[in-house]
Amino acid sequence: MSFPYLEEVVEATPSKIVLLVADGLGGLPDPATGKSELETAHTPNLNALAAESVLGLTDPVYPGITPGSGPGHLGLFGYDPLRYLIKRGIMEALGIGLDVQPDEIAVRGNFCTLDQNGIVTDRRAGRIPSEESEPLVEILDRITVDGVQVRAHPVKDHRFVLVFSGDGLDEAVTESDPQKPGLSPLEIRPLNPGAEKMARVANEFIADAREALAGRDLANMVLLRGFSRPPEVASMAEQFLLSPAAIATYPMYRGLSKIVGMKMLETGTTILDEMKTLAEHRENHDFFFVHFKPADAAGEDADFAKKVRALEEFDTGIPALREIDPDVIMVAGDHSTPSILGGHSWHPVPFLLHSRYAGADGVAAFDERTCARGSLGRFPAQQALMLAMANALKLKKFGA
């Protein structure tokens, strides 16, 4: 739940907040050592910062729920991740850096294989490599449908994104993917009368695509799912009176930042590059989101040692951050990615908050078990921004 009287208490001030996100931050013990990635990594700078900070654990969405990148980040940006859903089509578009407009519909596509009876035999067309699928995406991109513009963009292997632009399009339609082989692709149907045009256009596009791809052994059809428009989100400027900027290298996180109205800052690929960018722009914004990807990537690869190294690299950014001297520092994760699971997980995520007015737990360690004993306790990630705003003295007293 968001605080319902935010408008009455929020005020703009020059104080600076930095939200430093290590993607997939939390982990689990390696059975061989009994220590998690954070407990194994040599992170002297994080530990020193922790000693002067308050610690806790965030629940990204809901206990037991494993978040995708969308809800994981929206929560840390101060938004209720159960209210603002970023659907699959939009996430896929964000992931390749597309800028989908509020009146456009993005949809995720797969190339698939049909037999001569029109039955799906492989929903991923043998996972054909990008070299083979990209020319096919160009074929799709040339398809025209009356009354709308359709652009096709390659993603990776058998995956692509379509963006439909035109008047009166609606996301409330069914999907064509039958979800398992042995069935025919499904007709797209409107879920409400306002979505009839979208369904008609999508079915026309699919028929044209089938014709254009006919005769191939593998990728001779498309399956579409996740029709979606960008969520209608009040910007961080409107909602929190912040002037926010994002320092992130991956398109998906840049896209998520854009949804809440952050300004994109150009930056390099390392944590030190990102800190340099932060230093250069320190005076132009009062909220900075800095995104660090490698910890999640290593966890997804189930590579414990690589995640440890990624966290050690993350640690090297802390001295530069402290030199920039923001009023409030948060170190957080959008979710946990334990190497032993090889993917995102439901575990609560270590969290650290540093400010002149935060107090300090006085423990020189930053890991899952230390944070579980921290004075912030365990709390919904959405509340982290409220804590940061309070510590930045950007929230007035509520009630007389």
Added chain:
Amino acid sequence: MSFPYLEEVVEATPSKIVLLVADGLGGLPDPATGKSELETAHTPNLNALAAESVLGLTDPVYPGITPGSGPGHLGLFGYDPLRYLIKRGIMEALGIGLDVQPDEIAVRGNFCTLDQNGIVTDRRAGRIPSEESEPLVEILDRITVDGVQVRAHPVKDHRFVLVFSGDGLDEAVTESDPQKPGLSPLEIRPLNPGAEKMARVANEFIADAREALAGRDLANMVLLRGFSRPPEVASMAEQFLLSPAAIATYPMYRGLSKIVGMKMLETGTTILDEMKTLAEHRENHDFFFVHFKPADAAGEDADFAKKVRALEEFDTGIPALREIDPDVIMVAGDHSTPSILGGHSWHPVPFLLHSRYAGADGVAAFDERTCARGSLGRFPAQQALMLAMANALKLKKFGA
């Protein structure tokens, strides 16, 4: 959120609950020593009680939100502070001990200064002292408006309270305070058709006040804001089947207690006076709210040493309380008031619960960091009364 089936589980029993509130209880470390006010104070009695109690931290309203006295206390009384808002006019009236009836409207007033063009040059009329403003309040008190009674009461310096009594008055009107100098006072407008009479009456009063004050250099006009009626709150007797009494010396806290239907007990000014009152009335009630103000006052003055002394004074009340031997003791705060901030703050507040059935954390200390590690964890202040009721065996089993 309140427990939605309270009615089904609550029962009246003779067991006694004491809610002992140290206003502004929580603090922050003095940067010089690294210790908070509670950590610095010599509080042997609180520490001994803590060793036999369970500890935790309360969030008065919402993480990051700094509560005023109204929401801070309503939460501890078991009410959702986001549902029952006590607006500024009522709080100001409570603060000077007025008894505003459910059909009356209280409003906060300032004397201000207008130039010859009717533009506000000083919203506080040079903060004229009470000696000078009190005769002016008497002038306002003599103004009569058709169909309603208007009483004017001095508060302090340039501030006063008006109470409008009469049929058909509604709080849904705009304010006349333009919020900054250089503008004219605003006309009061109704926010819904039912509030037309209130707006008309307020505008007539303002016109009469301007005439009555004309010709003065400083306080030649009034600004009104925070039109409000007392919130409609089910009493603690109705809601919790309690027979509650309040032992408090300051008018505002007596007023807040009255809103939830507590009986006011006459008492002296020290914590020992208050405990004596409690002992005398032990058999007449089953819930006692005891309010101790000096800790907050010292924190508001940014006087660390004075807050430490106030907490030490608070501590001296504990032996008398234990002699009275209530079934359940809560030691709580309505909010934190760290001396280094010099005001109310958003920090969670130390909380202690003692009863035969509470268990014990076994740690002989009562301060922010000890409570952060307490077995009650961090929880909304509104839930404290439920815990106390449970420990007093006043809540039956829920569900079969």
